[in-house]
Amino acid sequence: xxxxxxxxxxxxxxxxxxxxxxxxxxxxxxxxxxxxxxxxxxxxxxxxxxxxxxxxxxxxxxxxxxxxxxxxxxxxxxxxxxxxxxxxxxxxxxxxxxxxxxxxxxxxxxxxxxxxxxxxxxxxxxxxxxxxxxxxxxxxxxxxxxxxxxxxxxxxxxxxxxxxxxxxxxxxxxxxxxxxxxxxxxxxxxxxxxxxxxxxxxxxxxxxxxxxxxxxxxxxxxxxxxxxxxxxxxxxxxxxxxxxxxxxxxxxxxxxxxxxxxxxxxxxxxxxxxxxxxxxxxxxxxxxxxxxxxxxxx
Amino acid sequence: xxxxxxxxxxxxxxxxxxxxxxxxxxxxxxxxxxxxxxxxxxxxxxxxxxxxxxxxxxxxxxxxxxxxxxxxxxxxxxxxxxxxxxxxxxxxxxxxxxxxxxxxxxxxxxxxxxxxxxxxxxxxxxxxxxxxxxxxxxxxxxxxxxxxxxxxxxxxxxxxxxxxxxxxxxxxxxxxxxxxxxxxxxxxxxxxxxxxxxxxxxxxxxxxxxxxxxxxxxxxxxxxxxxxxxxxxxxxxxxxxxxxxxxxxxxxxxxxxxxxxxxxxxxxxxxxxxxxxxxxxxxxxxxxxxxxxxxxxxxxxxxxxxxxxxxxxxxxxxxxxxxxxxxxxxxxxxxxxxxxxxxxxxxxxxxxxxxxxxxxxxxxx
Numbered sequence: 068x069x070x071x072x073x074x075x076x077x078x079x080x081x082x083x084x085x086x087x088x089x090x091x092x093x094x095x096x097x098x099x100x101x102x103x104x105x106x107x108x109x110x111x112x113x114x115x116x117x118x119x120x121x122x123x124x125x126x127x128x129x130x131x132x133x134x135x136x137x138x139x140x141x142x143x144x145x146x147x148x149x150x151x152x153x154x155x156x157x158x159x160x161x162x163x164x165x166x167x168x169x170x171x172x173x174x175x176x177x178x179x180x181x182x183x184x185x186x187x188x189x190x191x192x193x194x195x196x197x198x199x200x201x202x203x204x205x206x207x208x209x210x211x212x213x214x215x216x217x218x219x220x221x222x223x224x225x226x227x228x229x230x231x232x233x234x235x236x237x238x239x240x241x242x243x244x245x246x247x248x249x250x251x252x253x254x255x256x257x258x259x260x261x262x263x264x265x266x267x268x269x270x271x272x273x274x275x276x277x278x279x280x281x282x283x284x285x286x287x288x289x290x291x292x293x294x295x296x297x298x299x300x301x302x303x304x305x306x307x308x309x310x311x312x313x314x315x316x317x318x319x320x321x322x323x324x325x326x327x328x329x330x331x332x333x334x335x336x337x338x339x340x341x342x343x344x345x346x347x348x349x350x351x352x353x354x355x356x357x358x359x360x361x362x363x364x365x
Numbered sequence: 366x367x368x369x370x371x372x373x374x375x376x377x378x379x380x381x382x383x384x385x386x387x388x389x390x391x392x393x394x395x396x397x398x399x400x401x402x403x404x405x406x407x408x409x410x411x412x413x414x415x416x417x418x419x420x421x422x423x424x425x426x427x428x429x430x431x432x433x434x435x436x437x438x439x440x441x442x443x444x445x446x447x448x449x450x451x452x453x454x455x456x457x458x459x460x461x462x463x464x465x466x467x468x469x470x471x472x473x474x475x476x477x478x479x480x481x482x483x484x485x486x487x488x489x490x491x492x493x494x495x496x497x498x499x500x501x502x503x504x505x506x507x508x509x510x511x512x513x514x515x516x517x518x519x520x521x522x523x524x525x526x527x528x529x530x531x532x533x534x535x536x537x538x539x540x541x542x543x544x545x546x547x548x549x550x551x552x553x554x555x556x557x558x559x560x561x562x563x564x565x566x567x568x569x570x571x572x573x574x575x576x577x578x579x580x581x582x583x584x585x586x587x588x589x590x591x592x593x594x595x596x597x598x599x600x601x602x603x604x605x606x607x608x609x610x611x612x613x614x615x616x617x618x619x620x621x622x623x624x625x626x627x628x629x630x631x632x633x634x635x636x637x638x639x640x641x642x643x644x645x646x647x648x649x650x651x652x653x654x655x656x657x658x659x660x661x662x663x664x665x666x667x668x669x670x671x672x673x674x675x676x677x678x679x680x681x682x683x684x685x686x687x688x689x690x691x692x693x694x695x696x697x698x699x700x701x702x703x704x705x706x707x708x709x710x711x712x713x714x715x716x717x718x719x720x721x722x723x724x725x726x727x728x729x730x
Contacts, residue, residue, distance in 0.1 A: 118693070118696050118697045119697055119699065120653070120656060120697045120699075120715075120716055120719040120720070121656060121711050121715050121716070121719070122715070124656075124699070124706045124708060124711075125706070125707055125708040126699075126704035126705055126706045126707060127704065127705050127707050128703055128704035128705075133704050135699070135704075135706075140696065168708065171707075171708040174708075175707075182707075184707065184708075191661055191663070194661060
């Protein structure tokens, strides 16, 4: 049964991928992606900003989709205007909510009489799978893989600053950029580990991470929810309480069961003035070398 | 086409008052939620000396309540769908003394003022039962007729006092929500009457003795009026009647004082309604209904299980906090009457976290 469901959702994800590619190809190509045109293509008659008890929702009104987005009552007019201008300047969280709800429209079919859901989602697990699929699609809409790959091609070195700039360019959260990087099939020549780290109660927690498949194998512990100190410790770096925003670091690992070091350049960048969240990026500088061999020139 | 009014049209001193405009709507909502089946207008009754600025103040107030909400809209401060976006409905019936009372009755000041007083009683009763307008502003009510009859009591037959007493019955005095009494220095009133006139006018305001006496009568009777209104509505107190000397005040200042008084009464009334309001699980569930249509059964069970604790904490709030929380809950209810949520990111945690967040915010107010 589980395999069947997996196949079903794999098929859905492929459909989402195809539709998102089509939608972002026809929409304004330049980042940030304009959501208004995409919403219209999805049959959404209106996006309504209003105070709600939830982040957002998809509703049907007069046989058409309406996306509801939670906001402060004082900002409704401003947000509506920003959406009618394309939606590129809306706050990242709201953009994600809208994109997520737009993906939900893919799961409906339109008959002459009504809009009918193609997924029952009456079971918790199916509901979860549906939500995950919509999050997956929202990422594809907001950071189209083609546009991200183009950005990576023109980037010499993937640093923390580059990740922050990408988030600004696409007007999305850092998490969305990291998820998009994970979704990407090709990372060009970049070998990296990127993480969003937050400081809470003197502990550094990994909120999200992204890596190319090869580097991911060296950092299996760098997962959402893990403590950063269990993954690496680079005392000089600002995120660890040091004063450097970039430094070189040899990450201990193993090669052919023998101790080895992976030479990396570490960069970090605070995501807000409060300095409670950082983007930390390790970019691999060379091949793994067994401990005891001569340090390669960097 | 909707008229666009820039916020720059509002003087700085009135900007804060514009922000309070939703109070009139909130009061009506509070009454409705409190179980009142009939919608009522807020009634302001004017009285006072000729040339004290009643008509100008009434026009200013009418304009403020009809046009003010447009400023809120353009500033993005409108609060809910059913809000009268383009302004409140304000009714300002014609003044009885100068515009309605037959002139030939002036031969008998008792009859003239009785006719004018009777007209104002009719207008007051209509205002008290007005379920269409949001605000009714009466230019001279029965109480004012009583003040004039008091003057004539010393110049006419003995039964004038009985008629005066009728117009100043507690029953009439307490029918309006706010009494505004304007007085002015008699010499200034005389000057105002002659300003902008080509031919010298000999109205009441030119009679300095009459004006001095009326100044005295209004000031004295106001004390009783204020006490009676305070007695009748303890939660509003003596705010329900204001006396303004307009001798040195500008028209804007006078209007501002009156509007402030009206908002202060509305706040007191809303607070009173909220004091009597008791959160029930059914009320909270009704606000959540739009979200709960398609949630998983276990989410429904978890949210319902959380409600007793929420209701208990909500009922422990102060009346003002309760009012705020009630408004927020109503405002955040999903408009299920016009749209059906088919997909939503609702979990028990998302709902309970939102409710807890609102409770914390209410407690912080």
